[in-house]
Amino acid sequence: xxxxxxxxxxxxxxxxxxxxxxxxxxxxxxxxxxxxxxxxxxxxxxxxxxxxxxxxxxxxxxxxxxxxxxxxxxxxxxxxxxxxxxxxxxxxxxxxxxxxxxxxxxxxxxxxxxxxxxxxxxxxxxxxxxxxxxxxxxxxxxxxxxxxxxxxxxxxxxxxxxxxxxxxxxxxxxxxxxxxxxxxxxxxxxxxxxxxxxxxxxxxxxxxxxxxxxxxxxxxxxxxxxxxxxxxxxxxxxxxxxxxxxxxxxxxxxxxxxxxxxxxxxxxxxxxxxxxxxxxxxxxxxxxxxxxxxxxxxxxxxxxxxxxxxxxxxxxxxxxxxxxxxxxxxxxxxxxxxxxxxxxxxxxxxxxxxxxxxxxxxxxxxxxxxxxxxxx
Numbered sequence: 001x002x003x004x005x006x007x008x009x010x011x012x013x014x015x016x017x018x019x020x021x022x023x024x025x026x027x028x029x030x031x032x033x034x035x036x037x038x039x040x041x042x043x044x045x046x047x048x049x050x051x052x053x054x055x056x057x058x059x060x061x062x063x064x065x066x067x068x069x070x071x072x073x074x075x076x077x078x079x080x081x082x083x084x085x086x087x088x089x090x091x092x093x094x095x096x097x098x099x100x101x102x103x104x105x106x107x108x109x110x111x112x113x114x115x116x117x118x119x120x121x122x123x124x125x126x127x128x129x130x131x132x133x134x135x136x137x138x139x140x141x142x143x144x145x146x147x148x149x150x151x152x153x154x155x156x157x158x159x160x161x162x163x164x165x166x167x168x169x170x171x172x173x174x175x176x177x178x179x180x181x182x183x184x185x186x187x188x189x190x191x192x193x194x195x196x197x198x199x200x201x202x203x204x205x206x207x208x209x210x211x212x213x214x215x216x217x218x219x220x221x222x223x224x225x226x227x228x229x230x231x232x233x234x235x236x237x238x239x240x241x242x243x244x245x246x247x248x249x250x251x252x253x254x255x256x257x258x259x260x261x262x263x264x265x266x267x268x269x270x271x272x273x274x275x276x277x278x279x280x281x282x283x284x285x286x287x288x289x290x291x292x293x294x295x296x297x298x299x300x301x302x303x304x305x306x307x308x309x310x311x312x313x314x315x316x317x318x319x320x321x322x323x324x325x326x327x328x329x330x331x332x333x334x335x336x337x338x339x340x341x342x343x344x345x346x347x348x349x350x351x352x353x354x355x356x357x358x359x360x361x362x363x364x365x366x367x368x369x370x371x372x373x374x375x376x
Contacts, residue, residue, distance in 0.1 A: 007037040008364045010127075011064070011100035013091075015044025015111025016248070017053045018289075021271040023106055025184035025353030026129065027061060035361045039098050043067040043087060044111035045249045056270060065094035069111060076251050077217070080110055087114030095122055101367070102127050102153070102360065106181075108135070108144030120150040123370055127153040129181065129356065132161030132168075134311030135289075152368050155356050157293075158313055158346045169374035178355035179348015182290070183297040186350070189272045191279040200243055200277070201264050207337070209234050209242040210277060213286030215252025216308045223252040226306050226324045227259035233329035234285055235263075237337075243277075245269065245288075283336045285329070292318060296345035301336035305329060315345035 010030050014020040031038040040061045046054040047068055057063060067090035069083040091114050095103070103119035105112035106129040116126045128151035135141050148154065148165055156162040157180040165175050194204040202208045213230050215223050234242050244265045247256045269277065275294065278284060283301045284291050287309055291302035296315035304314070305321045317339060319332040348355075 007035060008102060008360065009037045009039055009098070009100040010102045010104055010360060011039040011041055011095070011098055012104045013041045013043060013111065013115040014046065014057060015042075015069070015109055016046060017056070017268060017271075018248070019106050019109065019112075020046070020053065020057055021274075022129075022180070022182045024060070024271070025181050026104070026106075026356050027353075029353040029357035030360070031061070033357050033361060035364055036357060039064045039100055041065045041067060041091070041094055041098075041115070043090070043114070044069050044109070048072055048249065050267075053268065064098055067091055067094055067114075069114065070249060075249070075253060080251065084110045084114050087111060088118050091115050091118035092122060095119060095124060100124060104129065104356075105147065106130055108133075108140035108147070110143065113143045113147055116147045116150040125153060125368065125370060126151040127155060127356075127360070129155040129178075129352075130157055130161075132156040132158075132164040133313075134164070135309055149372075152370065152372070153359075153363065155352075155359070157348060157352070160313055160346070166375070169376055171373075171375045174368060176355070176359045177348075178359070179350070179352040180293050181352040181356070182293040183347055183350045184353050185271075186275060186294065186297055189275040189279070192273065192276040196273075196276070197280065200266065202243060203241050204280075206241050207238065207282035208280075209238045209283050209285055209333075210281045211242055211244040211285045212288040212290060213244075213256065213305065214248040214288060214308065215250045215256050216287070216306060217251045220252060220255040223255035224259045227256045229324045229326045229329050230285055230305055231259060231261075231263060232326040233333060236326070236330055237333045238282075242285075245274075245286075283333060285333065293345070293347050296343060297347065297350070299341055299343060301339040303329060303332045303336050305332075313346050316343035317345075 030036045069087040102125045104127040119126050131148040154175045155178045162175050162177050197204040246267050284295050285303045292314045295302045302318045319336045321332045
């Protein structure tokens with residue numbers, strides 16, 4: 001049998017609870033293909049004891065390699081830079097052992113950047129999901145576009161993102177619009193029952209909010225002020241009937257946690273429970289991409305606070321608060337709660353995982369060149 005006809009080994013890299021939620025349908029589609037062989041590399045905050053979401057990955061997929069990056073108690077930009085260095089070294093070792101044909105990464109985090117850097121330099125094809133997006137308010141924006149230039153196969157979620165990738169000099173025949181895998185599995189998750197909401201400290205008889213607000217890498221005083229405004233406005237609007245999801249382990253997290261204070265915070269919810277919670281929420285408040293993608297597909301109103309998602313495409317369910325204050329956030333909550341059903345979104349048909357696997361199967365017959373060339 002010719003080497004090109006052997007199953008294509010696709011190493012999928014997941015670095016945190018958020019990207020695993022999006023990658024799960026992609027991994028499932030790869031795993032069931034007779035032409036593709038799924039390999040799983042777990043890294044990033046999955047491996048921190050405080051989070052320990054590695055076990056969530058292991059319940060569904062065999063883990064082929066683990067790469068330690070972040071260290072408990074070390075935060076900030078310099079800590080991230082050190083973690084990135086450990087990630088590149090660790091990824092190189094993992095790739096040497098696994099010998100994948102393609103390394104698939106998602107988004108813009110340092111875990112994806114480390115994997116794409118190691119693979120590209122090692123002469124391994126890189127596939128990038130959710131490239132071409134804009135998120136102007138965070139430093140990760142630069143990493144997303146750097147990954148695009150390292151990648152050989154592009155899986156943008158929208159036509160606008162695909163156009164940006166092409167304008168960066170990437171070959172159009174390497175760009176495959178697939179939609180966002182974030183909406184692939186939504187129909188499988190039922191709304192949480194009243195008893196489950198009560199276990200989370202919510203009163204199911206009254207409207208409630210979900211707060212999901214992450215640090216943006218700004219000055220700690222700004223991070224604290226913004227989260228304080230979100231919490232105060234949400235408390236005023238819902239009388240304490242809300243839950244706060246734990247923020248990402250990114251620079252500025254400590255300031256966000258100080259602003260949350262003693263309010264009820266959920267350290268982690270499995271994706272099925274998060275989506276089930278979101279299905280019953282009156283509004284999602286914060287700066288998570290889930291507000292622009294999953295919530296849009298579910299028709300949940302969203303108050304998007306601050307610059308983290310600036311520039312990203314959004315549906316009619318989003319109410320932006322670019323300059324956060326308790327009154328500004330409160331006014332946006334009032335508008336969001338008046339939203340009528342029926343908003344649209346640009347993120348595809350809910351079959352992104354299938355589309356990605358099908359494209360990889362097609363490329364397996366005639367793999368793209370590892371050599372990059374600007375198209376203009």
